Amino acid sequence: MTETLLKIEHLxxxxxxxxxxDDINLEVKKGEVxxxxxxxxCGKSTLLRxxxxxxxxxxxxxxxxxxxxxxxxxxxxxxxxxxGMVFQSYELFPHLSVLNNxxxxxxxxxxxxxxxxxxxxxxxxxxxGLKEKAGSFPRQLSGGQKQRVAIVRALCMHPELLLFDEVTxxxxxxxxxxxxxxxxxxxxxxRTMIIVTHEMQFAQAVADRILFLDxxxxxxxxxxxxxxxxxxxxxxKQFLNTFTFEAVKTPHKTIKEEED
Amino acid sequence: xxxxFIVQHIPLYQEAAWLTVRIGLLGVVFSILxxxxxxxxxxxxxxxxxxxxxxxxxxxxNTPLLIQLFFIYYGLPKIGIQTDPELCGIAGLxxxxxxxxxxxxxxGLEAVSPIQMESALSLGMNRRQTMGYVVLPQAAxxxxxxxxxxxxxxxxxxxxxSAISLMDLMFTAKDLIGLYYKTTESLVLLVVxxxxxxxxxxxxxTLLERRLxxxxxxx
Ligand SMILES: Nc1ncnc2c1ncn2[C@@H]1O[C@H](COP(=O)(O)OP(=O)(O)OP(=O)(O)O)[C@@H](O)[C@H]1O
Ligand SMILES: [Mg+2]
Numbered sequence: 192m193t194e195t196l197l198k199i200e201h202l203x204x205x206x207x208x209x210x211x212x213d214d215i216n217l218e219v220k221k222g223e224v225x226x227x228x229x230x231x232x233c234g235k236s237t238l239l240r241x242x243x244x245x246x247x248x249x250x251x252x253x254x255x256x257x258x259x260x261x262x263x264x265x266x267x268x269x270x271x272x273x274x275g276m277v278f279q280s281y282e283l284f285p286h287l288s289v290l291n292n293x294x295x296x297x298x299x300x301x302x303x304x305x306x307x308x309x310x311x312x313x314x315x316x317x318x319x320g321l322k323e324k325a326g327s328f329p330r331q332l333s334g335g336q337k338q339r340v341a342i343v344r345a346l347c348m349h350p351e352l353l354l355f356d357e358v359t360x361x362x363x364x365x366x367x368x369x370x371x372x373x374x375x376x377x378x379x380x381x382r383t384m385i386i387v388t389h390e391m392q393f394a395q396a397v398a399d400r401i402l403f404l405d406x407x408x409x410x411x412x413x414x415x416x417x418x419x420x421x422x423x424x425x426x427x428k429q430f431l432n433t434f435t436f437e438a439v440k441t442p443h444k445t446i447k448e449e450e451d
Numbered sequence: 452x453x454x455x456f457i458v459q460h461i462p463l464y465q466e467a468a469w470l471t472v473r474i475g476l477l478g479v480v481f482s483i484l485x486x487x488x489x490x491x492x493x494x495x496x497x498x499x500x501x502x503x504x505x506x507x508x509x510x511x512x513n514t515p516l517l518i519q520l521f522f523i524y525y526g527l528p529k530i531g532i533q534t535d536p537e538l539c540g541i542a543g544l545x546x547x548x549x550x551x552x553x554x555x556x557x558x559g560l561e562a563v564s565p566i567q568m569e570s571a572l573s574l575g576m577n578r579r580q581t582m583g584y585v586v587l588p589q590a591a592x593x594x595x596x597x598x599x600x601x602x603x604x605x606x607x608x609x610x611x612x613s614a615i616s617l618m619d620l621m622f623t624a625k626d627l628i629g630l631y632y633k634t635t636e637s638l639v640l641l642v643v644x645x646x647x648x649x650x651x652x653x654x655x656x657t658l659l660e661r662r663l664x665x666x667x668x669x670x
Contacts, residue, residue: 268576284589
């Protein structure tokens with residue numbers, strides 16, 4: 192449990208002259224679940240994209256299993272195989288059936304045997320309740336179903352690390368639960384994950400550690416009980432306040448609007 | 452209507468139609484090749500070549516085929532290149548069609564969102580696999596309607612070939628009208644033969660589009 196899987200040291204990310212991530216240091220142990228929260232535009236997505244080398248970085252190092260990740264590395268696709276990523280907008284391949292979406296990379300990238308991959312794909316789909324959708328096309332699925340397929344597609348590559356970027360943000364409220372349940376199960380299996388989310392209750396339930404990101408830096412890093420009960424910094428307190436405030440304020444607002 | 456005249460002249464039209472089809476098909480094939488190369492150059496933003504293809508596309512799209520044909524037919528011999536009218540026809544059609552095809556393919560490629568590519572990359576695919584399994588199949592199917600419209604457009608444009616003394620359908624019709632004053636009959640034959648060429652293309656195109664729609668696209 193104490194083995195380090197991902198290590199980020201002095202990471203600097205700029206877009207042109209804008210400093211987006213400023214000296215990020217982070218160590219993720221095997222089996223650890225990290226939840227990253229912070230205000231919009233603080234660089235959460237950018238952090239995940241840097242870890243997957245979808246963005247070039249301007250300073251520092253990121254390494255997985257001791258191997259450095261950088262966008263010039265020849266073994267980049269080998270490293271990316273070990274990192275599964277799930278996007279807010281699902282990004283299933285619309286021209287392929289659910290089963291072929293899941294099987295494509297294991298077959299073409301890992302050159303595994305078709306029967307074996309198919310069996311695993313179907314087992315994984317069954318676990319998220321979508322075995323009977325194997326032959327469907329993405330456009331025939333609901334948002335929640337698409338997102339569960341996207342998770343299965345990442346899992347079928349046997350990744351060592353899973354990255355989730357606001358995977359429920361585009362979903363209707365009634366579908367959020369089915370996706371979060373899948374992620375909770377993965378956490379229970381001991382998967383290593385970095386999750387960006389705005390679902391605070393879920394964050395509290397799933398995280399081993401919360402990272403609070405603001406202005407491109409990690410402001411707080413603490414276990415969820417500690418972070419949510421006793422945030423150390425004013426910025427974190429303010430951020431958490433906006434959530435409780437909104438929760439109280441919204442109903443009033445709608446009632447008022449109805450009266451008008 | 453002089454049916455005897457019509458029946459008598461069908462073979463003449465057949466020959467002309469064959470010429471139109473031959474030039475049309477070869478012209479379309481070369482258009483596709485030029486279009487693919489130009490679209491790739493534009494999509495991958497190849498320096499220098501990108502500028503050149505940009506100029507070519509504007510030039511080709513904004514001048515009439517007739518003028519392009521004149522340049523090739525009368526212009527090339529002036530700089531010492533011998534030209535055969537049939538080759539000129541094919542070259543003219545390819546010059547015109549190349550830019551239309553390039554635009555169809557490029558817009559297909561650009562309609563595939565960059566994040567689709569990222570999702571393929573994040574599964575460990577390399578650039579080639581990402582293009583081959585994810586981007587190109589989607590881009591191709593998105594391009595199909597514009598592609599079919601272009602094929603039909605190009606086949607219709609073949610009607611100006613008589614201007615460079617190619618004995619195509621249009622030429623034949625004009626010739627017969629000049630010789631026998633059988634305007635109606637000659638024009639009926641002309642329309643019928645153009646329809647015989649274009650309708651099958653159109654029907655195939657519609658079937659192809661429908662098939663692609665049912666194959667799970669457009670999500
Ligand atoms: N490709 C880009 N070019 C320039 N600036 C960018 C680019 N992508 C992101 N940024 C900027 O980087 C900053 C961080 O963006 P990022 O998407 O990482 O934020 P985020 O924390 O994920 O926000 P959200 O909660 O809204 O998703 C933002 O200010 C954004 O404007
Ligand atoms: Mg984001």
